Amino acid sequence: xxxxxxxxxxxxxxxxxxxxxxxxxxxxxxxxxxxxxxxxxxxxxxxxxxxxxxxxxxxxxxxxxxxxxxxxxxxxxxxxxxxxxxxxxxxxxxxxxxxxxxxxxxxxxxxxxxxxxxxxxxxxxxxxxxxxxxxxxxxxxxxxxxxxxxxxxxxxxxxxxx
Numbered sequence: 001x002x003x004x005x006x007x008x009x010x011x012x013x014x015x016x017x018x019x020x021x022x023x024x025x026x027x028x029x030x031x032x033x034x035x036x037x038x039x040x041x042x043x044x045x046x047x048x049x050x051x052x053x054x055x056x057x058x059x060x061x062x063x064x065x066x067x068x069x070x071x072x073x074x075x076x077x078x079x080x081x082x083x084x085x086x087x088x089x090x091x092x093x094x095x096x097x098x099x100x101x102x103x104x105x106x107x108x109x110x111x112x113x114x115x116x117x118x119x120x121x122x123x124x125x126x127x128x129x130x131x132x133x134x135x136x137x138x139x140x141x142x143x144x145x146x147x148x149x150x151x152x153x154x155x156x157x158x159x160x161x162x
Contacts, residue, residue: 002157003150008141013131015146019153021123023160025115028123029086031156032056032113040159042066044151047074056083062091063100077102078111089113093129107136125153 005018021028031037035054043049043066053063062078075098078091094108102108110130118124127149131137 002154006146006150008137008146010134010137013134013137015129015131015137015141017127017146017149017153019125019127019156020118021125021156021160022121023123025086025117025123027160028115028125028156031159032089033085037159039064041152041155044148045155047148056080056085056089058082063096073098075100081110087115107131107140109136109140 002021003017003019005016007016007018008014009016031041033056035051038054039049039051042051042064046069047066049064049066051062051064053061055061058080060080062080063075064077065073065075067073075096076094077096077100078093080089080091082088082090090110090112092108093111095103095106097103109132112126112128112130114126114128116124116126129140129145131140
């Protein structure tokens, strides 16, 4: 089923992506908790992700890069603020250079991932990204954040079906 809704709220400075999956919360959580599974869907299909660090504990960090079809690497990082397996993950999310140093020229967002049971079975995943300013929200949307998340999350069903 995957992504069913995307809402941008310029007043609250948020973008919320909602997806539904025909799998238990525990199974969907593993797509976040296992870096090898996360690699299989986090990047859009033409920009696969590689995770070099993956510590989902409060204060932990996650480092990754996505590789373009031309071989260019785009680096990112998460700083884990809260984690309550298998229901909640809250991170600061930012861009980095090739050495993992945060890129001060691009926005840092707060990303909250909530997993909940659906009536009748299945899991709803709600990803809410909080931006510092309207300009930052618009900048990341223009950079393809909405389409990228939709394409990336569109790959989760196939992994869950295995």
